[in-house]
Each structure stands twice: as C-alpha cells, then as structure tokens.
Amino acid sequence: MPYSQTRTLYTGAAYLGDLADGHLAMGLGIGNVYWVIKSTEAYYSTFLADHQRTYTDGTSAVYTDIQTALDATVECRNDYVIVQPSDSDYDLTAELTLSKKNVHLIAPGGFGPVRGSTNAVRIHQTTDGQMVFRVQDASIEIAGFYVKNYAGHPAVGLAGTGNPAVAQCPNIHHNMFVCPGNAGDPVITNEIAGNTLNDGGQWGSIENNWITVYGTATIPILVNFHGHATAARFNYNDINIGDGITCVIGVNNQSTKGGVIDNNFYSGGGASGGAFTHCVQVHASGSAIGNRGTVPDGALVVGGTSTYSFSDNVNGTAAGVTDDET
Numbered sequence: 344m345p346y347s348q349t350r351t352l353y354t355g356a357a358y359l360g361d362l363a364d365g366h367l368a369m370g371l372g373i374g375n376v377y378w379v380i381k382s383t384e385a386y387y388s389t390f391l392a393d394h395q396r397t398y399t400d401g402t403s404a405v406y407t408d409i410q411t412a413l414d415a416t417v418e419c420r421n422d423y424v425i426v427q428p429s430d431s432d433y434d435l436t437a438e439l440t441l442s443k444k445n446v447h448l449i450a451p452g453g454f455g456p457v458r459g460s461t462n463a464v465r466i467h468q469t470t471d472g473q474m475v476f477r478v479q480d481a482s483i484e485i486a487g488f489y490v491k492n493y494a495g496h497p498a499v500g501l502a503g504t505g506n507p508a509v510a511q512c513p514n515i516h517h518n519m520f521v522c523p524g525n526a527g528d529p530v531i532t533n534e535i536a537g538n539t540l541n542d543g544g545q546w547g548s549i550e551n552n553w554i555t556v557y558g559t560a561t562i563p564i565l566v567n568f569h570g571h572a573t574a575a576r577f578n579y580n581d582i583n584i585g586d587g588i589t590c591v592i593g594v595n596n597q598s599t600k601g602g603v604i605d606n607n608f609y610s611g612g613g614a615s616g617g618a619f620t621h622c623v624q625v626h627a628s629g630s631a632i633g634n635r636g637t638v639p640d641g642a643l644v645v646g647g648t649s650t651y652s653f654s655d656n657v658n659g660t661a662a663g664v665t666d667d668e669t
Contacts, residue, residue: 372421379425380407381407382407390427422446424447424448428450442479445483456517466488469493475497475498482512485513495526501532509543510543512546515547515550515552516549524559524587525558525562531549531565549577553580553582553583556590561590562589563592564592568598569597572601576604577603586616589619600628602629610637620642621643622642623656625647625652632655
C-alpha cells in the first residue's frame with residue numbers, strides 16, 4: 344500500500360521521520376543532522392520542541408550559530424548542517440571554517456533555480472580581512488546559500504597542502520554570490536595565504552552557481568585555480584557583471600586536466616553593461632567546452648592548446664553564431 348495511504352489509514356502510527364535518529368534507517372548513510380535557526384524567528388520555540396535532542400556523542404541537534412553547528416560535526420560521519428531561512432542576514436564577524444571531511448552545509452530553502460539560489464538564507468561577511476567559507480578538507484558540500492562577501496576578499500577559499508589538509512573534491516553548488524566589485528582577491532579561489540602549492544579544489548566541482556558583481560572596479564580574476572589543483576572543474580555556472588565593472592579574466596583555470604564547461608557570461612550589454620577582457624583562461628592541458636558569452640569575438644576564451652582545448656565556445660558576434668577560439 345502506498346505510503347500516503349498508510350498515513351491516512353493508520354492514524355497515530357509512528358514513521359521513520361517521527362523517530363529519533365529515524366533518518367539513519369533511510370538508507371542514505373546520513374550521520375547526525377544539525378539545524379541552525381535564529382532565536383528571533385517566530386517559530387523558534389516550536390522548532391526547538393520538534394527538533395532539539397541530544398545525540399549519543401553529547402552534541403545538541405539545534406544551534407543558533409552556524410560555526411557552532413559545524414564544530415559539532417564529526418569527520419567522515421557524513422553529517423549535515425541545515426540552515427533555516429530568515430528575513431535578515433546571518434551576519435559573520437569571522438570566517439566559517441569547514442575543516443572536517445565529508446561534512447555538508449546546506450540551505451534547502453534556497454534550492455529551486457537551475458543555477459544559483461533564492462535569498463532564503465543570506466550569509467553576509469561584515470568584517471574586513473575575512474572570507475565567508477574557508478574549506479580545509481576534502482569532499483565538503485556547500486549549497487543553497489545567498490552569499491555576500493566582504494569587498495576585496497574571497498567568498499570561498501579552498502585550502503591546499505598543510506592548511507591543514509587539501510580541500511580536494513569540493514562540491515559547491517546552487518549558491519548565489521552577490522559580490523561588491525573590488526580589485527582584491529577572487530570570489531572563489533584556491534590561493535590562500537601561506538599555501539605554497541595551491542592545490543585546493545583539485546578533482547572537485549564548482550557547479551550551478553550564479554556569481555553577480557556590482558559597483559565600479561577593475562577586477563583581475565573572479566574565479567581562480569592555480570596549476571597544482573589537478574582536474575578542477577567549473578561547470579554550468581552563470582557570471583554577470585554590472586555597469587562600471589571591468590573583469591580582466593572571469594575564470595582562470597590553470598589546473599592540468601581542468602575543465603570550464605557550459606558556463607554563461609553576460610554583462611548587461613551596451614552602455615549600461617560591464618566588460619570582460621576574457622571570460623575564460625585555461626592551462627595548455629585544460630579544456631573549455633560549450634561556454635557562451637555576450638562578448639566580442641576573441642573575448643570568450645584564451646590560453647589552452649589549439650585543437651585540444653576548445654570546442655563549441657560561442658561569443659556574441661553575429662547574434663551568437665561565432666565560435667571563439669585563439
């Protein structure tokens with residue numbers, strides 16, 4: 344009998360979702376689930392009554408602070424930190440540090456768009472010198488957030504060897520990055536102070552995000568992967584820049600075997616739009632495939648190796664029928 348019918352027929356029955364740790368029996372290998380909710384939310388007391396408990400490791404299920412919830416997770420247990428929506432920002436005065444392998448930080452309220460997210464859960468870095476997310480271990484997921492970085496500092500930093508571990512195989516998807524234009528660090532980067540190898544992000548995926556930049560500035564690079572980050576991928580993302588913004592390189596992927604695939608670059612057009620010098624730059628052993636941009640001929644892709652690096656990258660010349668390759 345279908346599940347929906349059993350709930351109707353057997354009033355008062357208990358189901359997996361009603362039981363403490365019931366999610367552990369659902370076959371997904373999920374570890375502890377931690378919720379983050381502001382104490383000022385109108386439904387806070389009822390949410391606490393429904394979700395708060397103490398796990399067998401002594402940690403609580405519900406927190407009012409994102410970093411505290413992240414600190415409660417255990418490496419490789421496949422723990423989830425779920426952040427609840429709010430009318431106001433989750434303001435930060437320090438970086439959110441994700442230093443435990445295979446932890447998931449998600450905001451399901453932001454899911455919906457194919458690329459990007461809604462503004463259901465807004466995270467705002469308010470302190471100079473601080474990025475938003477510092478990823479310091481492997482297989483970490485960040486998804487569903489509306490992210491406002493501090494001008495000139497990254498939204499996401501991917502740590503490399505010894506810092507304290509390589510942030511390899513990241514899964515950063517379905518976020519919206521709303522960025523004030525500044526000539527400082529890229530919005531997403533594996534370049535972190537003190538890291539000499541810059542191999543963070545290797546074998547990982549940055550996918551289905553929306554990066555939008557506003558203000559007045561010349562930005563050297565928006566998204567950056569150094570050459571040691573083997574096979575870093577930046578796929579299925581949208582990047583748009585506003586009036587007053589000049590972006591020299593949209594995505595600089597210098598990783599060997601790296602890919603920049605199926606991304607859209609747009610700048611508003613005409614006198615009201617920004618300008619890309621080049622949208623994509625790849626390593627001689629990298630690839631750019633299926634990217635599109637409302638930019639002049641020659642401005643979409645650069646670098647790479649002729650014949651082996653580029654395929655189906657279309658610029659805005661002649662209403663988008665011109666293949667762009669150096």
